[in-house]
Amino acid sequence: MGKGNLLIVEDEEVLSSLLQDLLEPHADKIGAAYNGLEGIEAVKNNTYHAIVCDINMPKMNGIEFIAKMRELKYEHPIIFYTAHGNEQLMREALSYGAFDFLAKPHFDNLEETVIKALNHGLELFQGTGEVSEPSVDDELAKMIKD
Amino acid sequence: MILVFSNDDNFCDRMKFYFSNYPSMQDIEIIRQDYSEDLVISKLKIHRPFAIILDFSVELKNINSLFMKLNFIKKCPDYKSLPIFSLFSSKSDLEKYAYLFAMGLNYPFIKGSDEKILFSDIHYLSFESETPFAKYAKAKLNDLPYDGKLVSNIYGFTESSILIESDLYSGAEKLEKITLEFTGEEKTLEVRTQSSYDLGITGTYLFRGEYEVPFLGPWDEPTEDLILKDSYESWLEENEDLFKQKLGRALIVSSRVEDYILAGDLTDSTNFDIYNASTFEETKVFLEFYQFDLIFFRLDRDEDEVKSENTFENLFRLTNAVKNIRNGETIFVAFNSPSRTEAIRKALDYDQVLSVSDDIFKDKLNALISVFEQKGRKMSCQTYCYSPYLNEARCFFNIDLKITSITEHEITFYSEADIPMYSLLKIEVPSSLYLIIVPPTMQLESDKKGVHYMAFITGGEESDAEILRSFVNRAIIGGLEEFSLSSTSKELDIGEALLEDIEGEIIGELESSKVETETEQRKLIVRKTNINGRTKL
Structure with missing residues (x-):
C-alpha cells in the first residue's frame, strides 16, 4: 500500500509551498490548488486520498468547498487549518464531516494528522467501505476518570 | 382518530354511534386494535391519535412495560397532551392497577357505568371542542371544606428520604401533609422537604422533591404520624426485588419519539436514570440541577421527517452550558456524526465528547452505560432505590x-x-x-x-x-x-x-x-x- 495522494488548497503561495515541503515525505504525490474552485477541478481530474484546506479563502471558503465536495460524493478526509476566531466556521465544517482541525500558525501535529488522514483515505479508496476506527466503548472507558 | 386497545367491538360501535351524532366529529376514526405492547407503540407513532383507550378488562400482558413506554412517550412534546383513558371491569381491578395513575394514566372508567358520560368526557378532553354534556342537578355550595388527595408518584427511596414526583412545588424545609400507603397501612404524615426541583418538560410531573421520612426518634411519643426506622428498613429490604439501584444520570437529546421509548427501556433495565429532551432549548431548565454523567446527543439527519435543529451549533451551546457544571466531567456522545471525535473536540473546545457515525440504538447506549458501571466511577446520583410500578407504596399530597x-x-x-x-x-x-x-x-x-x-x-x-x-x-x-x-x-x-x-x-x-x-x-x-x-x- 502506498502513502496516498494529498491535495493542498491554500490561497497564499508561500504557505502552500511550505506545507508541500513539510508533507512531501508523507505522501506519494502532492497537488496544490490556490482556491476552492481550483480544488474542485483538481479532485475531478486526479485521485486524492485526502485534502488539507484553509478555512478562510477568497472566492470559495473552506465550508463552501467541503459542501461542494460532499455534493460531488467525495467522502475522503478533509483537514482544515484555521486561525483563532473562526470557531463558528469550524462548527459548520463538522456537519460536512471535517476530519480534523489544525491551528495556525503552529500546525501542531500536522504530519501525524495528515498521515492518519491519508491512511483513512486509502482505506476508503480501496473500497471496503470499512474504516478501522477505535471502538467508542474503548474510547469512553479511557475518558472515564477512575 | 381515537385508538382503542380492546377486544370489545360493541364498545367501539357504541362510541362510533355517539360521535356520529355530531357533524364536526363524524370524520373521527375509531380504530379498535387487539392489544399488544409493540402494536400500541407502533400505532401510536403512525396514527398520532387524539386519545387512546386501554381496556383493562381484558388480560393485558406486559402492562408495566407498556406503561413505562407510554409514560415516556407522554414526555415527548408531540404527545404531551394525549389523554389516556382506561376501562376497568370492577373497582377492585381499578385498585389493582392504581399505581398506573401515578404514572400518567388520565381517566379511569368502570365498565357498566353510564358510557355516555365517558363518551362526552372523551369528546371534551380529546378535542377541546364544545361538548353537549348531559344536564345534571347541581348543588351550589358555599365553599364547603373538603379533602382532596393529589395523585403523586413515589420515585424512589433513600435510607432516610422519599423521592416524590408531583405537580406541587415545595420549597426547602417546607412541611407537607401527605398520605402514604406504605408497609400495608395508610398514614397521613407531615414530611419536611429537603429539596425540590423542576422536572421541566421532561417530566410526567412538574416537580420532584426529596422528603425526610418522619422516623420515630428515641425520645418521641409513638404516634401514628411517625414511622419506625426498623419497619421502614425491613420493608425496603423485603421489597428489594422490586427496586433498581440508580447510580447515575443520562440525558438523551433527540426529537424522535422512538428515543423517548428507548429512555423508558433503559431506565427500566440499567442503573441509570434516563431523561429526555427534544432540543437543546428544552434542556435549559434542568441541566444544572441534574448534573448528567452522560449526554447522548442525536444530530438531525437530512432524511429525518421532523427537524429539531439538533445541530453541531446547538451541541456546542450544550457543551458550553455544562462546561462549568461538574468540572466538565459530563461526557457527550454525538450520534449521526459525520465528523471524527478529534475534530469535534477541537471545534467545540470540549474534550469529553465522542463521535459515533451510527444512529442511536439501544444496544449501543446499553454498552456505553455498562462501561460506566464497569469503571465504577462515582456518579452524580445519591444512591437510591427506584421502582416505577410499585403498588405497595402510594403517595398523595393532601x-x-x-x-x-x-x-x-x-x-x-x-x-x-x-x-x-x-x-x-x-x-x-x-x-x-x-x-x-x-x-x-x-x-x-x-x-x-x-x-x-x-x-x-x-x-x-x-x-x-x-x-x-x-x-x-x-x-x-x-x-x-x-x-x-x-x-x-x-x-x-x-x-x-x-x-x-x-x-x-x-x-x-x-x-x-x-x-x-x-x-x-x-x-x-x-x-x-x-x-x-x-x-x-
Missing part, C-alpha cells in the same frame, strides 16, 4: 378544597394550591372516586379564596354513582353544611348514612306503590330527592 358546586358528573372548588390541568385527585367522600381537573365549561372566577377549578368525577361503579347522586341531592336540600367534610372517617359514615337515609324513605314508598323494576326505583329515588327537576334520569 390538599384543602372548598367546594362551590357539585353534580354527579362534575365539581367546582377553590384551592390555594396551584394544580395543573388534567391532574388527578382522589377523594373518599361520598365514595372513593377520582377527580380530573379540566378546563372549566363555564366562567369561573379565581379570588383570594384560591384558584377556582373544575373537575370531572370519575372512577366509580353504578353504586358509587347512586351514592354520589344522593349526596348531590342531599346537598341541594341543604343538609350537608352542618357536617365537616374534611374529616375522612366521618365523611364515609356521612355518605353511607345519607344513602341509607334516602334509601329507607324510598323503600317505604316503593312498598306502598309496589313499583317493581330497578329503573323505576331509580326514577323514584330521583323524584324523591330532586327539588328543582334538573336531575338526569
Whole structure:
C-alpha cells in the first residue's frame, strides 16, 4: 500500500509551498490548488486520498468547498487549518464531516494528522467501505476518570 | 382518530354511534386494535391519535412495560397532551392497577357505568371542542371544606428520604401533609422537604422533591404520624426485588419519539436514570440541577421527517452550558456524526465528547452505560432505590378544597394550591372516586379564596354513582353544611348514612306503590330527592 495522494488548497503561495515541503515525505504525490474552485477541478481530474484546506479563502471558503465536495460524493478526509476566531466556521465544517482541525500558525501535529488522514483515505479508496476506527466503548472507558 | 386497545367491538360501535351524532366529529376514526405492547407503540407513532383507550378488562400482558413506554412517550412534546383513558371491569381491578395513575394514566372508567358520560368526557378532553354534556342537578355550595388527595408518584427511596414526583412545588424545609400507603397501612404524615426541583418538560410531573421520612426518634411519643426506622428498613429490604439501584444520570437529546421509548427501556433495565429532551432549548431548565454523567446527543439527519435543529451549533451551546457544571466531567456522545471525535473536540473546545457515525440504538447506549458501571466511577446520583410500578407504596399530597358546586358528573372548588390541568385527585367522600381537573365549561372566577377549578368525577361503579347522586341531592336540600367534610372517617359514615337515609324513605314508598323494576326505583329515588327537576334520569 502506498502513502496516498494529498491535495493542498491554500490561497497564499508561500504557505502552500511550505506545507508541500513539510508533507512531501508523507505522501506519494502532492497537488496544490490556490482556491476552492481550483480544488474542485483538481479532485475531478486526479485521485486524492485526502485534502488539507484553509478555512478562510477568497472566492470559495473552506465550508463552501467541503459542501461542494460532499455534493460531488467525495467522502475522503478533509483537514482544515484555521486561525483563532473562526470557531463558528469550524462548527459548520463538522456537519460536512471535517476530519480534523489544525491551528495556525503552529500546525501542531500536522504530519501525524495528515498521515492518519491519508491512511483513512486509502482505506476508503480501496473500497471496503470499512474504516478501522477505535471502538467508542474503548474510547469512553479511557475518558472515564477512575 | 381515537385508538382503542380492546377486544370489545360493541364498545367501539357504541362510541362510533355517539360521535356520529355530531357533524364536526363524524370524520373521527375509531380504530379498535387487539392489544399488544409493540402494536400500541407502533400505532401510536403512525396514527398520532387524539386519545387512546386501554381496556383493562381484558388480560393485558406486559402492562408495566407498556406503561413505562407510554409514560415516556407522554414526555415527548408531540404527545404531551394525549389523554389516556382506561376501562376497568370492577373497582377492585381499578385498585389493582392504581399505581398506573401515578404514572400518567388520565381517566379511569368502570365498565357498566353510564358510557355516555365517558363518551362526552372523551369528546371534551380529546378535542377541546364544545361538548353537549348531559344536564345534571347541581348543588351550589358555599365553599364547603373538603379533602382532596393529589395523585403523586413515589420515585424512589433513600435510607432516610422519599423521592416524590408531583405537580406541587415545595420549597426547602417546607412541611407537607401527605398520605402514604406504605408497609400495608395508610398514614397521613407531615414530611419536611429537603429539596425540590423542576422536572421541566421532561417530566410526567412538574416537580420532584426529596422528603425526610418522619422516623420515630428515641425520645418521641409513638404516634401514628411517625414511622419506625426498623419497619421502614425491613420493608425496603423485603421489597428489594422490586427496586433498581440508580447510580447515575443520562440525558438523551433527540426529537424522535422512538428515543423517548428507548429512555423508558433503559431506565427500566440499567442503573441509570434516563431523561429526555427534544432540543437543546428544552434542556435549559434542568441541566444544572441534574448534573448528567452522560449526554447522548442525536444530530438531525437530512432524511429525518421532523427537524429539531439538533445541530453541531446547538451541541456546542450544550457543551458550553455544562462546561462549568461538574468540572466538565459530563461526557457527550454525538450520534449521526459525520465528523471524527478529534475534530469535534477541537471545534467545540470540549474534550469529553465522542463521535459515533451510527444512529442511536439501544444496544449501543446499553454498552456505553455498562462501561460506566464497569469503571465504577462515582456518579452524580445519591444512591437510591427506584421502582416505577410499585403498588405497595402510594403517595398523595393532601390538599384543602372548598367546594362551590357539585353534580354527579362534575365539581367546582377553590384551592390555594396551584394544580395543573388534567391532574388527578382522589377523594373518599361520598365514595372513593377520582377527580380530573379540566378546563372549566363555564366562567369561573379565581379570588383570594384560591384558584377556582373544575373537575370531572370519575372512577366509580353504578353504586358509587347512586351514592354520589344522593349526596348531590342531599346537598341541594341543604343538609350537608352542618357536617365537616374534611374529616375522612366521618365523611364515609356521612355518605353511607345519607344513602341509607334516602334509601329507607324510598323503600317505604316503593312498598306502598309496589313499583317493581330497578329503573323505576331509580326514577323514584330521583323524584324523591330532586327539588328543582334538573336531575338526569
